[in-house]
Amino acid sequence: MREIRTVIYYYSATGNSLYVARELQQAINGVEIRSIVQAIQEDKPEAKADCVGFVFPMHYFGLPLQVEEFLHKLTILESPYIFAIATCGVPYWGRPFVDAAKILQEKNQQLQAAWYVRLVSNYIPWRDIAADWQIAVRAWLAERKLKKIASAIGTREQHETWQLLRKFCAGYHDKWKARQQEIAENFQCDKEVCTSCGLCERICPKGNILRPQGQPIWQQDCVECLGCLHICPTEAINYGEQTKGRKRYRHQLVKPADLLQR
Numbered sequence: 001m002r003e004i005r006t007v008i009y010y011y012s013a014t015g016n017s018l019y020v021a022r023e024l025q026q027a028i029n030g031v032e033i034r035s036i037v038q039a040i041q042e043d044k045p046e047a048k049a050d051c052v053g054f055v056f057p058m059h060y061f062g063l064p065l066q067v068e069e070f071l072h073k074l075t076i077l078e079s080p081y082i083f084a085i086a087t088c089g090v091p092y093w094g095r096p097f098v099d100a101a102k103i104l105q106e107k108n109q110q111l112q113a114a115w116y117v118r119l120v121s122n123y124i125p126w127r128d129i130a131a132d133w134q135i136a137v138r139a140w141l142a143e144r145k146l147k148k149i150a151s152a153i154g155t156r157e158q159h160e161t162w163q164l165l166r167k168f169c170a171g172y173h174d175k176w177k178a179r180q181q182e183i184a185e186n187f188q189c190d191k192e193v194c195t196s197c198g199l200c201e202r203i204c205p206k207g208n209i210l211r212p213q214g215q216p217i218w219q220q221d222c223v224e225c226l227g228c229l230h231i232c233p234t235e236a237i238n239y240g241e242q243t244k245g246r247k248r249y250r251h252q253l254v255k256p257a258d259l260l261q262r
């Protein structure tokens with residue numbers, strides 16, 4: 001059996017973080033990438049490798065809720081080199097690495113390196129997807145940065161990422177967490193446009209979408225990844241009024257099928 005030297009756990013709704021995990025897999029020998037959504041369903045997920053990485057999107061200046069949950073649940077055997085990468089849509093500021101380091105510390109593990117990679121913001125309730133030229137420039141910069149990150153991981157470099165306005169970010173992130181129950185109420189489906197293809201149900205990392213009559217009905221367990229909104233091929237799904245007329249997004253090197261959870 002092939003020896004697994006590096007395991008990268010990823011979480012991705014629109015492909016940015018999956019793209020990053022795959023780029024590192026290409027650049028580093030002996031990398032296995034695993035989906036956090038799949039791994040979190042195991043009774044006792046365990047990581048046994050020389051190097052363990054986590055790649056995830058920034059959600060409200062912090063960790064996505066399921067990534068936080070997974071970090072708590074995962075057992076990391078021995079003392080591997082551990083790194084984390086947050087993909088973000090706006091210039092980086094937040095606290096995901098402070099939180100990840102704290103959870104790892106409780107397990108007597110240490111986060112040795114953390115980086116952010118800016119790609120495209122999929123948070124269209126706030127503002128529309130970036131222009132094509134901006135996407136292209138960021139893709140070029142990200143590719144260059146990932147080469148440096150891969151080489152730093154290869155040499156087990158320690159790398160700290162600054163955490164600006166920690167308290168402000170913590171407050172904002174906590175407020176977001178507190179209103180999780182209300183989030184599902186913002187989703188709506190245009191029945192005239194929905195073709196009952198089922199992709200929204202299949203991408204949902206929480207199994208939060210039911211389709212008794214073909215169209216999606218959101219339950220109360222949404223983590224606001226926005227996977228359903230972006231994957232809908234007919235743009236039938238909206239989040240409040242703000243997303244109407246705004247573009248949908250998926251990383252150009254990731255296929256919809258790669259993001260489905262079921």
Ligand SMILES: Cc1cc2nc3c(=O)[nH]c(=O)nc-3n(C[C@H](O)[C@H](O)[C@H](O)COP(=O)(O)O)c2cc1C
Pocket residue numbers: 011012013014015016017018056057058059060061062087088089090091092094119120121122123224225226
């Ligand atoms: C609920 C939510 C909150 C977000 N908050 C931030 C944020 O605080 N900072 C940021 O740079 N991007 C934020 N984004 C944008 C994503 O982090 C970014 O688009 C990421 O690369 C998406 O990764 P994915 O395609 O792997 O899901 C947010 C996205 C969502 C859905």
Ligand code: SF4
Pocket residue numbers: 189193194195196197198199200201214215216231232233234235236237
């Ligand atoms: S992805 Fe869109 S078209 Fe397909 S079932 Fe969901 S809402 Fe309908």
Ligand code: SF4
Pocket residue numbers: 200203204205206207208209218221222223224225226227228229
């Ligand atoms: S309902 Fe949509 S936004 Fe909420 S967790 Fe599922 S896919 Fe993500």
